[in-house]
Amino acid sequence: MNRIKDNRYLWIYGKHACLSALKNPNRVCIELLITHKFIDKNDPVIKLAKNRKIGIRDVEIAKIDSLVGSKAIHQGMLLKVLPLFGRNASSLIRIEDIVAQTETAPTSTILVLDEVTDVHNVGAVLRTAACFNVDAVVLTEHNSPSESCGMAKASSGAIDIVPVVCIGNLVKTLEYLKQKNYWCYGFDASGETCLHQVDFSERRVVILGAEGKGMRHLTKKHCDHLVKIPMSEKMESLNVSNAAAIAMYSVFLGDKSS
Incomplete structure (x- = not known):
C-alpha cells in the first residue's frame, strides 16, 4: 500500500x-x-x-x-x-449534506456497506456507484477501511466522483433516512423478495453486508424489505462488489423505464 x-x-x-x-x-x-x-x-x-x-x-x-x-x-x-475520508481526511461529508443536495431530485439512491472491510471491494463498489448514479456510499467508521491508494486504483477514479460518508451509528443513520422518506432495502441470501419483484421507491437506501456474515442483526431489523438475488445452487454467494453491481443496475434500470 x-x-x-x-x-x-x-x-x-x-x-x-x-x-x-x-x-x-x-x-x-x-x-x-x-x-x-x-x-x-x-x-x-x-x-x-x-x-x-x-x-x-x-x-x-x-x-x-x-x-x-x-x-x-x-x-x-x-x-x-490528502484523503477524502477516513483517517487524516481533508473534509468530512455528512449524511445530512447528501439528503439536502438530493431533496429536489426526482430520485435518490444511497448505498450502504455494513462493515465491508476489503479495500478492493469497496473500490469496485464505488466504481459501480458512479456508473449507476448513486448519490453517496455510506461506510461504517468501525470495521471499514480508510481511503487508500489501492482503493482509489480499484475505483478507477470513482472515489473522487461519488461522495463517501463515514458514520458512527448505522441504525441511527437508517432511522434518520427513513424520516426523510427513504425506504431501506437490505440484500440478504434469505430475503423474502427476489430482486426482479422489487418496485424500488423514489428515495431508497440499498444495504449490503460483508461477505460471509452479511448484514448485522440490527441492520436487518431496520430494513423495510429484505431482498435476495436469485442464483444457481452451484455457488452459495456473490462477491459483495458483484452483488452491488447487480443491485445498482436493477435500481438504475427501474428509473430508466419509469
Whole structure:
C-alpha cells in the first residue's frame, strides 16, 4: 500500500485515478510525480496539474516503484493527496449534506456497506456507484477501511466522483433516512423478495453486508424489505462488489423505464 513515511498523505496512482482526483475541487492535491517516458502521453494530467498550480516532478520509474511497489500498475504517475475520508481526511461529508443536495431530485439512491472491510471491494463498489448514479456510499467508521491508494486504483477514479460518508451509528443513520422518506432495502441470501419483484421507491437506501456474515442483526431489523438475488445452487454467494453491481443496475434500470 502506501510506503511514504508521512502517513497523512496518500499516493494515488494510474491515469484514471489521477485525472479524477485533479478534477475534484474537494481533493487537496500536493504534488505530481511522473516519469519522462509518460509525460507526452498524458497531457491532460499535466495540464490539470499546471492549472491547479500543483508541483510536477520528473522522476525515474524506480522512484515510483519505491513508493507504491513495483507490482502496482501506476502507468508512470503518482499524485500526492490528502484523503477524502477516513483517517487524516481533508473534509468530512455528512449524511445530512447528501439528503439536502438530493431533496429536489426526482430520485435518490444511497448505498450502504455494513462493515465491508476489503479495500478492493469497496473500490469496485464505488466504481459501480458512479456508473449507476448513486448519490453517496455510506461506510461504517468501525470495521471499514480508510481511503487508500489501492482503493482509489480499484475505483478507477470513482472515489473522487461519488461522495463517501463515514458514520458512527448505522441504525441511527437508517432511522434518520427513513424520516426523510427513504425506504431501506437490505440484500440478504434469505430475503423474502427476489430482486426482479422489487418496485424500488423514489428515495431508497440499498444495504449490503460483508461477505460471509452479511448484514448485522440490527441492520436487518431496520430494513423495510429484505431482498435476495436469485442464483444457481452451484455457488452459495456473490462477491459483495458483484452483488452491488447487480443491485445498482436493477435500481438504475427501474428509473430508466419509469
